Amino acid sequence: MIAEQLINYMVPPLKPGDDIARAKQWMDEFRVKELPVVSENKLLGFVSEELLYDSEIMHPEVGAYPLMGQSCIVPASSHYYDILKVQNDHRMDMVAVVFDDQFKGVVLISDILKEFAKTAIVNSQGAIITLQSSLNDYSLAQISKVVEMNGSTVLGANIKPDLDDPSLIEIVLRINHQDVNQIATGLSKSGYKVTSSFNTEDNSFDEKDRFGLLMKFLDP
Structure with a gap:
């Protein structure tokens, strides 16, 4: 909108x-x-x-x-x-x-x-995975291929500078899959460092939770 x-x-x-x-x-x-x-x-x-x-x-x-x-x-x-x-x-x-x-x-x-709460990023069951990479090595096509090979889909993605190392970027993925272990392993083998993950299976998010999820994607 x-x-x-x-x-x-x-x-x-x-x-x-x-x-x-x-x-x-x-x-x-x-x-x-x-x-x-x-x-x-x-x-x-x-x-x-x-x-x-x-x-x-x-x-x-x-x-x-x-x-x-x-x-x-x-x-x-x-x-x-x-x-x-x-x-x-x-x-x-x-x-x-x-x-x-x-x-x-x-x-x-x-x-x-x-x-924003009406979008698939919030309403679909799944997980959020945070990756670390250099900008030169970043490829959303490659990431999506790894995710899809493990039976999932990327619902949303965002990149921003890594706060601890300006030479790196942080990549935040929203996927429609709860079990991220195989996906994380595949991404690691592709050269991405998996720094965190959590699932959002519980759909009882309140407004604070939804705003936090929104800013996780959009915070510059």
């Missing part, structure tokens, strides 16, 4: 002249920690709950507060992976969506999580 399809129109933008009582009421009503501040369809930034409840910073109107996240925006056509990247960079719970520089609404990260 793309950003314009994920806009949560229940979360309203504030105007610079709105009083603080309204901002606090909306944050409480919609259970959010920040709200966008918009003027003439332009995003000015976000006002945070933390600032509004700071006794040392007290202003009557929203626009008087220092706003944050002016660049926490994505084009309306952005894939939700891109939305998550922007959210992760800004450490916010929502991202503004713009079209031709006009504010269209916000996407809540919790709504993306619900969409």
Whole structure:
């Protein structure tokens, strides 16, 4: 799904002249920690709950507060992976969506999580395997061939720099198979170091579990 399809129109933008009582009421009503501040369809930034409840910073109107996240925006056509990247960079719970520089609404990260929970990566039974390799030796085709030779399928894959050794990459695989022993052996023989694995047969994941699984795949 793309950003314009994920806009949560229940979360309203504030105007610079709105009083603080309204901002606090909306944050409480919609259970959010920040709200966008918009003027003439332009995003000015976000006002945070933390600032509004700071006794040392007290202003009557929203626009008087220092706003944050002016660049926490994505084009309306952005894939939700891109939305998550922007959210992760800004450490916010929502991202503004713009079209031709006009504010269209916000996407809540919790709504993306619900969409992600519908994918095969989460809903299928199987396991996650983490590998280590140099970038030059990485081949998803080779990895998939080893996995498929053992009667399984790669449902999702992601690579990112290895935190301990910049010359290496970490490869995270989601496969639809519970027993990873033969697969791990085959991957090891193909030159990949298997660093961890766990299965997700238990489908009673709560939202925290699902978000952790999502970020395991997408965390840069």
